[in-house]
Amino acid sequence: MRHIISILMENEAGALSRVAGLFSARGYNIESLTVAPTEDASLSRLTLVTRGSEDIIEQITKQLNKLIDVVKLLDLTEGPHIERELMLIKVKAESANQREEIKRLADIFRGNVIDVTESCYTIELTGDAQKLDAFIGTFKPGEILETVRSGITGIARGPKSLHL
Amino acid sequence: MELTGADILVRFLQDEGVDYLFGYPGGAVLHIYDALYKQEQVKHILVRHEQAATHAADAYARSTGKPGVVLVTSGPGATNAVTGIATAYMDSIPMVVITGQVPTSLIGNDAFQEVDSVGITRPCVKHNFLVKDVKDLAITMKKAFYIASTGRPGPVVVDIPKDVTADRAHYVYPKTLSMRSYNPVLKGHSGQIKKAVGMMLGAKRPLFYTGGGVVQGDAAKALTTLAHRLGFPVTNTSMGLGGFPATDKQCVGMLGMHGTYEANMSVSHCDLLIAIGARFDDRVTGKIEKFAPSARIIHVDIDPASISKNVKVDVPVVGDVNAVLKAMLAELDLAERKPDGEALARWWQQIEEWRAKDCLKYDMTTDRIKPQYVIDTLYKITKGDAFITSDVGQHQMWAAQFYKFDKPRRWINSGGLGTMGFGLPAAMGVQFAHPKAQVACITGEGSIQMNIQELSTCLQYNLPLKIICLNNGYLGMVRQWQEFFYEERYSSSYMESLPDFVKLAEAYGHVGMQITKPGDVEGALKEAFKMKDRLVFMDFLTDPKENVYPMVPAGAGLDEMILI
Numbered sequence: 001m002r003h004i005i006s007i008l009m010e011n012e013a014g015a016l017s018r019v020a021g022l023f024s025a026r027g028y029n030i031e032s033l034t035v036a037p038t039e040d041a042s043l044s045r046l047t048l049v050t051r052g053s054e055d056i057i058e059q060i061t062k063q064l065n066k067l068i069d070v071v072k073l074l075d076l077t078e079g080p081h082i083e084r085e086l087m088l089i090k091v092k093a094e095s096a097n098q099r100e101e102i103k104r105l106a107d108i109f110r111g112n113v114i115d116v117t118e119s120c121y122t123i124e125l126t127g128d129a130q131k132l133d134a135f136i137g138t139f140k141p142g143e144i145l146e147t148v149r150s151g152i153t154g155i156a157r158g159p160k161s162l163h164l
Numbered sequence: 165m166e167l168t169g170a171d172i173l174v175r176f177l178q179d180e181g182v183d184y185l186f187g188y189p190g191g192a193v194l195h196i197y198d199a200l201y202k203q204e205q206v207k208h209i210l211v212r213h214e215q216a217a218t219h220a221a222d223a224y225a226r227s228t229g230k231p232g233v234v235l236v237t238s239g240p241g242a243t244n245a246v247t248g249i250a251t252a253y254m255d256s257i258p259m260v261v262i263t264g265q266v267p268t269s270l271i272g273n274d275a276f277q278e279v280d281s282v283g284i285t286r287p288c289v290k291h292n293f294l295v296k297d298v299k300d301l302a303i304t305m306k307k308a309f310y311i312a313s314t315g316r317p318g319p320v321v322v323d324i325p326k327d328v329t330a331d332r333a334h335y336v337y338p339k340t341l342s343m344r345s346y347n348p349v350l351k352g353h354s355g356q357i358k359k360a361v362g363m364m365l366g367a368k369r370p371l372f373y374t375g376g377g378v379v380q381g382d383a384a385k386a387l388t389t390l391a392h393r394l395g396f397p398v399t400n401t402s403m404g405l406g407g408f409p410a411t412d413k414q415c416v417g418m419l420g421m422h423g424t425y426e427a428n429m430s431v432s433h434c435d436l437l438i439a440i441g442a443r444f445d446d447r448v449t450g451k452i453e454k455f456a457p458s459a460r461i462i463h464v465d466i467d468p469a470s471i472s473k474n475v476k477v478d479v480p481v482v483g484d485v486n487a488v489l490k491a492m493l494a495e496l497d498l499a500e501r502k503p504d505g506e507a508l509a510r511w512w513q514q515i516e517e518w519r520a521k522d523c524l525k526y527d528m529t530t531d532r533i534k535p536q537y538v539i540d541t542l543y544k545i546t547k548g549d550a551f552i553t554s555d556v557g558q559h560q561m562w563a564a565q566f567y568k569f570d571k572p573r574r575w576i577n578s579g580g581l582g583t584m585g586f587g588l589p590a591a592m593g594v595q596f597a598h599p600k601a602q603v604a605c606i607t608g609e610g611s612i613q614m615n616i617q618e619l620s621t622c623l624q625y626n627l628p629l630k631i632i633c634l635n636n637g638y639l640g641m642v643r644q645w646q647e648f649f650y651e652e653r654y655s656s657s658y659m660e661s662l663p664d665f666v667k668l669a670e671a672y673g674h675v676g677m678q679i680t681k682p683g684d685v686e687g688a689l690k691e692a693f694k695m696k697d698r699l700v701f702m703d704f705l706t707d708p709k710e711n712v713y714p715m716v717p718a719g720a721g722l723d724e725m726i727l728i
Contacts, residue, residue: 009345014282017283017286018286021286021287055472058472059469062469063469065468065469066468066469068290068291068311068345069345070345071344071345164344
């Protein structure tokens with residue numbers, strides 16, 4: 001099962017490597033990981049996506065909770081939640097036809113063209129992982145010059161929230 | 165008045181009540197050593213290798229319950245300490261290790277004697293800190309002691325760059341501390357405790373399985389009271405020896421790979437297993453699928469991550485072991501039911517049949533010294549009242565099997581990491597903590613050579629240790645596995661060119677003895693223990709073919725023991 005674990009942790013040097021170190025030391029896998037400070041600068045919010053059986057996920061959450069820098073933790077996949085990922089994608093846009101088609105695709109996916117040159121477009125797109133994959137799938141091999149994805153971040157639906 | 169970082173550190177150690185600091189100086193910690201020189205309250209013990217400093221501090225902690233404290237320099241000082249830190253981590257021992265670091269301006273520059281100590285120790289500490297500002301030093305030290313000694317204890321490393329020890333700040337001892345990210349659960353859940361007690365009263369074939377948590381959590385008294393109230397058998401892990409008196413008739417001995425027949429058979433046939441401060445280690449369980457196959461399991465532990473990690477349990481109780489056991493006793497007072505006396509009588513009858521197998525018997529008719537006999541005699545001569553440290557291997561298992569520990573904190577061994585070289589420095593730490601006590605180190609000719617240099621420390625501080633070296637000329641446990649599982653291909657397990665241990669002991673300024681005949685064992689031990697102010701190194705030449713029995717082969721179930 002795929003789980004999205006959201007962690008509130010002390011914004012201290014080395015805190016991230018404690019999390020990453022825990023996963024490598026105990027042989028758990030990380031599919032994606034994203035981290036940034038919260039509105040309270042002393043706290044960081046870290047979102048990681050991992051896979052494992054119920055037993056493994058239980059161990060992962062317990063071991064994460066044991067890290068001294070971890071203040072609070074929530075497995076988002078246990079309840080209704082929203083997940084989002086940001087992608088920047090640079091594609092070839094040479095002929096007028098091609099440029100027209102890419103603009104249309106971006107509109108359909110509710111993306112924005114955020115950089116334009118004579119030969120390429122850069123599009124910004126937000127959504128869950130499937131939507132981003134689907135957008136990539138609309139291009140032929142060789143048309144994509146570069147993609148960069150932020151990794152999954154997420155939040156619980158409704159009033160439930162991860163805060164102090 | 166502003167103090168230097170070094171003075172703040174030493175003042176803090178004084179205010180924290182630290183009496184001994186085990187360490188070794190070097191460039192990055194010279195300011196700290198200078199501050200230590202100017203006072204007498206915190207006594208610094210100069211070891212001969214940083215690994216020994218960590219083991220000594222670790223054993224100080226194991227034998228007292230107070231955190232052990234270590235001071236080493238940067239680079240190799242820190243890396244040498246790592247084995248001792250990992251040893252303490254695996255056995256959940258409270259320890260604070262202060263490592264010097266190169267000045268902050270040089271960090272990351274590959275400076276002389278620079279290593280990333282925080283990075284290197286991260287996987288084997290409960291937590292670690294790098295202090296970048298002298299203003300944070302006192303509070304960081306307070307956090308280190310607090311984290312090390314509360315919850316599930318463990319080692320904490322504080323890395324202090326040299327310039328931080330020279331910088332100045334105001335010092336106030338931080339009396340209290342609160343950390344929003346660290347609040348260990350102490351009180352057990354009352355509903356779970358009630359449920360657990362109900363299960364105990366309904367059990368027909370119950371068994372207590374108790375570990376290091378009982379010893380480190382100061383819960384031996386509560387456990388003994390509870391076990392006596394219920395009349396249930398008790399088995400200890402190697403880490404848990406002394407948590408319940410070994411001479412009590414309800415004690416069925418150690419369980420696991422080299423556990424007694426009655427302990428392992430009891431685990432295999434019990435209908436209720438009550439695990440207390442134990443963590444279902446692979447050396448204890450054998451093949452997981454065959455472990456306690458017909459039992460429901462209650463697990464009391466302070467660490468939620470220990471619960472259902474290896475073995476699924478039915479009733480977990482997270483909390484301080486002593487507090488939970490006391491709550492169980494209170495619950496028992498309220499209960500109207502009594503334990504099932506008839507079923508218990510049948511269960512004890514079965515256990516006595518297993519016990520009658522006398523699985524620890526050994527041959528006394530040979531003219532070679534049997535290692536078991538040495539431990540038996542040591543037990544007799546010290547009246548079971550010595551502190552025993554051990555190294556790792558066959559001698560460790562024989563010590564665990566044959567020295568009957570009636571009190572907690574008397575058996576000091578590296579259970580989790582299995583660190584050879586632990587025994588001698590550990591004995592030093594124990595002797596500092598208990599200057600009047602008899603302290604013996606049971607070791608082998610392999611292990612003792614891993615930290616033999618500490619004989620020099622023992623002379624400097626007049627530590628009258630008794631070193632019991634069971635010398636069979638082999639790395640015995642390796643030899644035993646090679647005999648059983650590698651068709652007697654003794655690959656690198658024979659120790660050639662051993663030193664003359666008598667002369668070696670004498671060269672270090674101690675008394676050396678060599679004992680070769682079974683008839684001389686008792687006399688030699690008596691003579692050694694009479695020398696109250698001397699370290700005596702006793703080199704017992706023992707039967708090289710002797711094996712540790714019973715033995716559960718790796719991957720087998722506990723009821724599949726190899727018996728003598």
